[in-house]
Amino acid sequence: MSVKSRILDAASDLLTRSAVADLSTRSVCDAAGVTAPTLYHHFGDKEGLLAAVVDFGWTQFLETKRAAAAVVHADVADDIRTGWNNHMAFARENPNFYKLMWSPAVAPASAAVREAHRMLFERLELGAAREQLKVSPQAATQMIMAAATGAALSLISEPELFVDDSFAGQLREAVIAAVVSDEAAPAPTRSSRADSKQRTVATAAATLSSKLRSEPVPLTDAERVLMQQWLRTLADTPMIRRTARSAE
Amino acid sequence: MSVKSRILDAASDLLTRSAVADLSTRSVCDAAGVTAPTLYHHFGDKEGLLAAVVDFGWTQFLETKRAAAAVVHADVADDIRTGWNNHMAFARENPNFYKLMWSPAVAPASAAVREAHRMLFERLELGAAREQLKVSPQAATQMIMAAATGAALSLISEPELFVDDSFAGQLREAVIAAVVSDEAAPAPTRSSRADSKQRTVATAAATLSSKLRSEPVPLTDAERVLMQQWLRTLADTPMIRRTARSAE
DNA sequence: AAGGTCATATAGCAACGCTATAGCGAATTG
């Protein structure tokens, strides 16, 4: 194994184990069994090292998803879903890599980000060629990437504010709805009538939930708390059961 | 001017002028004309200083927008638009502050982020009370914040990939469409429809109860039984509340 | 075998975040 990849491996390891998304060149050198000049000979810079590490992690992750990533769906919406889910999965499984990827220290140089961008754009171009897009592939790429990035970063770096992660799926569908033309993807499955019925349940639940907050009701506090919890579930899962795992 | 605010001012100044979103405690001390222990006495930590600086910038910005921020629109969608636009304006005018706000070094502690989150949530709660939301205010807050964050970060830290900034507006509308109920948007104010929409707890409970009987929901059987029981209680209870609070 | 090139090591610099300790003035107390 070459010295360069040994350094990369060590750095990658340290980053995965570490609680924070930071690395000292010294610790990497120690872990890899080399001295500083060697590291700087190969990567030039700490930033260079970090960028290489992020790329390393990203490509490694993509290889595990290669089968899924290679499939081109008939429906762009499904392409977007797959990409989005991969994106989120990577962020969740490698939070430090992901944070690093968007940290100001690496951002402008990170090839991983550009690569993700490019992959998404190519899929969308195919969709556009089939007239399945409402907007230009450029705009769609930017919207999807920005939303996915925001969702992933929020989830992994502000877990207290984003306790419930179902919002990510909702956001995904919101973007898809705004980007994919209606005829192309009437709904993930089945009838769209069920969809509107579901939404009625959701609206009724949301309404009742807000009333319960402000009006006195003949329930104990404990009952009201539990009820609020269920109402939120009802309000926020518009597509249960129909697309089995798509919400996650 | 107190020493503490002099330090804050100096740091804020350096951050605005600097090309990178980073600061050395030494440079801040020099610029403020104090020595290290003074800084650490007041802020405890570099992280503490950065958090204080971000809060400082955020509140300063909000004060310039106070008039706009104080208005509560009849339509939640307009509230969301205002908030979103302020968010983006802040990010664009103070890129370093914004990056810092979401940098891993400050993120978990930043009161500014939590404050923004809280403000948005309160607006959305008002909207939910007026039945203008399709989803719970919690979910809506998370969706909007995540999308806005992603859009802002993309714009300011990946300008090469996000050359055209019109996508931000498109993303904003996409999220609004997914979060605000369809009837709410076109009809702004006090039409006669408001009367028919004025549902009580009882009618909302009755509606939800009947839906729950016919539609599949993500609750266990036991939960659904108990829920139905409570809903019946809510639907059948004679009016305890005064209908005078109709303005809400 | 001589010369050149690549890769690694020795040793150390300047800048960083942070702190043990001490001095200072103002407020509080006897």
Added chain:
DNA sequence: CAATTCGCTATAGCGTTGCTATATGACCTT
């Protein structure tokens, strides 16, 4: 009014960081 306490600031310096000038070895070319 003097003594004491207490909050704030300065002196000086520790340990760590990113990085490099220089030297040494291994290998390839001629």
